Amino acid sequence: MKRFTVLVIMVCAAASAAAQQENPDPQLSVFHTISSERLLAYADTLSSPGFGGRLTGSPGFTAAAQWVAGYLERxxxxxxxxxxxxxxxxxxxxxxxxxxxxLGLHLSGNDGEMLDKWYRPVADFYPGTNSDSGSVTAEVIYAGHGVTAPERGYDDYAGIDVRGKIVLIDIDVPVSRDDDQYADWVPYCYHQYKLNNAAAHGAAGLLYVNHIANPNTSYNEGLIYCHISGAVAEDIFFNTGKSYSGVKKRIQDTRSPASFATGKTVTITAHTVFHPRGEGCNVAGLIPGSDPKLKEEVIIVGGHLDGVGDLGFLLPGALDNGSGVANMMEAARALAQSPVAPKRSILFLFIGGEECGLLGSQLYCRNPLFPKENTVAYFNLDMVGTGSGLRVGGVESFPLIEACFTRANDQYIHRPLRVSEYREPGVGRPRSDGVIFAREGYRSFSFGTFRQEGDPRTPTYYHHPLDRIDTLDPEIMEDVAKLMYLGLTRMARADRLFR
Ligand SMILES: [Zn+2]
Known part of the structure; x- marks a missing residue:
C-alpha cells in the first residue's frame, strides 16, 4: 500500500469517528429539543380559565380540542x-x-328556634355537575346506596317514601370489590344509575356522599343534587340515635337496607343551564409509517383531553389530565420531526368525554379509525406528571416491546423505570380509557410516573380546584416525553414485536 493511500484512509477514518462523536444517533438532535419548559407551557394553557376546565360539550372543551388540532397540523x-x-x-x-x-341544614333548637348551618363549597360540598336548576328545601331520607335490585332481593327504597323529599345516598354497593358476588352488583355502581333511580322514585333533591367534583352523573329534570362530605352526612344523622358511619357499616355487614327518615330539613340550591345538544369529540392525528407493509400496523397513544369543568370555581385539571396531554403533544411533535421515520403508523388520540363516563374511548372502540386487528398496542396516559420514576404498565409480558423502553431508558434517560406484567381488566365499573380498550380486545398498556422515597411531596388534588400546574414536576414530564419518543420509535421500527 502506498503511503498516500494509507494517509487518506487514516484521514477518512478520523473524520468519520469525529462525525460519529458529533452526532452518534440521528434521533438525538430532536431528542434534545424535548423540553420541560414547553411541556409546562402546554399544561399551563390547558388548565387556564380560557378552556374553562375542559368539560366535554362546553365551549372550553371545544376550544381546547381546536388548540390541540392546530398543533398537530403545524x-x-x-x-x-x-x-x-x-x-x-x-x-x-x-x-x-x-x-x-x-347547601344548608336547618336545625330546631330546644327552645323551638331554628338554627341554620350553611356549608362551604369545596371544603364541605361540590355542586352537582348535572343538577337541575332551582332550590329545594325538604326532609332528608337516608336511602343507603340508592339501589333497587329485585333479582338480589335488595331495595334501599322499600318502606320509605321519598316523593318531594331529599334522599341521602352513598357511593358503591353493599358488597365490597374483593367479594365474589361483586360482579352481580356492578350495574348498580354507576353514579348515573343512582341519580336516575332517585328521580324515578320521585325525589326532588339528592345528597351524594362522594365528596368530589364529578360530571360522571346524569341530568334528571326536577332533581337538584350536590356532592357532600361524610362530615355533612354525620351532621344530618346527629340526634337520630344513629351515626352515619355506623349505619353504613351495618349495611355492608348485613347486606340489608337500613333506610329511614332523618327528620332533618336541608336546602339545596343550584344555578345551572341544561344544554341537551352539546358536541364532544376525540382529536386524532396520525404519523403514517414509512414502510410499505409495516405502515398498516398502528400503535395508538391515547389520553383524555377533557376535565371536570367549572362549578362557579375553576377545576384546572393540570395533572388530570393536562399532564398526559402535554406529554403526548411533545412526543407527537418529536416523532413527527424525527429524522428516524417510524415504519409502523402511530396514532395520537386525545380523548373526549372521559370524565363523563369514558365516552370518547367507547366511541373509538365502536367506530375504530383503523382496523382493530392491525392495531398492535394501545398506550394510555392519565395523570402522568409527578415524581421522579417512570413506569410502562403491562409490557413485562411482551419482552420485545419491553426492551424498546428499557433500552432507551438505559441508554439515554437513566431514570428508575418500572414495568409490570400484563393484567386482564377486572369486572368492576371501568375507571380509565385503557380499560375500555382492554375490554374491547386491544393490548392496552400505560405510561406513568411514580414517586421515589425522598421525592418532594407535592400533594395531588384530584378533581379539585388546586389541581394546578404548581403541583407538576416538569422534569419527569420531559423524561416521559423522551421515553415515548425513543421507545415508540423503536417499537415502530422493530422487525417483530411478538415472539
Ligand atoms: Zn383523568
Missing amino acids: WGLQPAGDASTYFQTFEIPWVEVKDAGA
Whole structure:
C-alpha cells in the first residue's frame, strides 16, 4: 500500500469517528429539543380559565380540542378523524354551572328556634355537575346506596317514601370489590344509575356522599343534587340515635337496607343551564409509517383531553389530565420531526368525554379509525406528571416491546423505570380509557410516573380546584416525553414485536 493511500484512509477514518462523536444517533438532535419548559407551557394553557376546565360539550372543551388540532397540523400529523378532519365527534348533553349554589341544614333548637348551618363549597360540598336548576328545601331520607335490585332481593327504597323529599345516598354497593358476588352488583355502581333511580322514585333533591367534583352523573329534570362530605352526612344523622358511619357499616355487614327518615330539613340550591345538544369529540392525528407493509400496523397513544369543568370555581385539571396531554403533544411533535421515520403508523388520540363516563374511548372502540386487528398496542396516559420514576404498565409480558423502553431508558434517560406484567381488566365499573380498550380486545398498556422515597411531596388534588400546574414536576414530564419518543420509535421500527 502506498503511503498516500494509507494517509487518506487514516484521514477518512478520523473524520468519520469525529462525525460519529458529533452526532452518534440521528434521533438525538430532536431528542434534545424535548423540553420541560414547553411541556409546562402546554399544561399551563390547558388548565387556564380560557378552556374553562375542559368539560366535554362546553365551549372550553371545544376550544381546547381546536388548540390541540392546530398543533398537530403545524407539526404535519395527518388528520385521522371524521371526513379528513382531526375530529371524531359525538353528541353529549351537558350542564353549565353558573355558581357554586348553596347547601344548608336547618336545625330546631330546644327552645323551638331554628338554627341554620350553611356549608362551604369545596371544603364541605361540590355542586352537582348535572343538577337541575332551582332550590329545594325538604326532609332528608337516608336511602343507603340508592339501589333497587329485585333479582338480589335488595331495595334501599322499600318502606320509605321519598316523593318531594331529599334522599341521602352513598357511593358503591353493599358488597365490597374483593367479594365474589361483586360482579352481580356492578350495574348498580354507576353514579348515573343512582341519580336516575332517585328521580324515578320521585325525589326532588339528592345528597351524594362522594365528596368530589364529578360530571360522571346524569341530568334528571326536577332533581337538584350536590356532592357532600361524610362530615355533612354525620351532621344530618346527629340526634337520630344513629351515626352515619355506623349505619353504613351495618349495611355492608348485613347486606340489608337500613333506610329511614332523618327528620332533618336541608336546602339545596343550584344555578345551572341544561344544554341537551352539546358536541364532544376525540382529536386524532396520525404519523403514517414509512414502510410499505409495516405502515398498516398502528400503535395508538391515547389520553383524555377533557376535565371536570367549572362549578362557579375553576377545576384546572393540570395533572388530570393536562399532564398526559402535554406529554403526548411533545412526543407527537418529536416523532413527527424525527429524522428516524417510524415504519409502523402511530396514532395520537386525545380523548373526549372521559370524565363523563369514558365516552370518547367507547366511541373509538365502536367506530375504530383503523382496523382493530392491525392495531398492535394501545398506550394510555392519565395523570402522568409527578415524581421522579417512570413506569410502562403491562409490557413485562411482551419482552420485545419491553426492551424498546428499557433500552432507551438505559441508554439515554437513566431514570428508575418500572414495568409490570400484563393484567386482564377486572369486572368492576371501568375507571380509565385503557380499560375500555382492554375490554374491547386491544393490548392496552400505560405510561406513568411514580414517586421515589425522598421525592418532594407535592400533594395531588384530584378533581379539585388546586389541581394546578404548581403541583407538576416538569422534569419527569420531559423524561416521559423522551421515553415515548425513543421507545415508540423503536417499537415502530422493530422487525417483530411478538415472539
Ligand atoms: Zn383523568
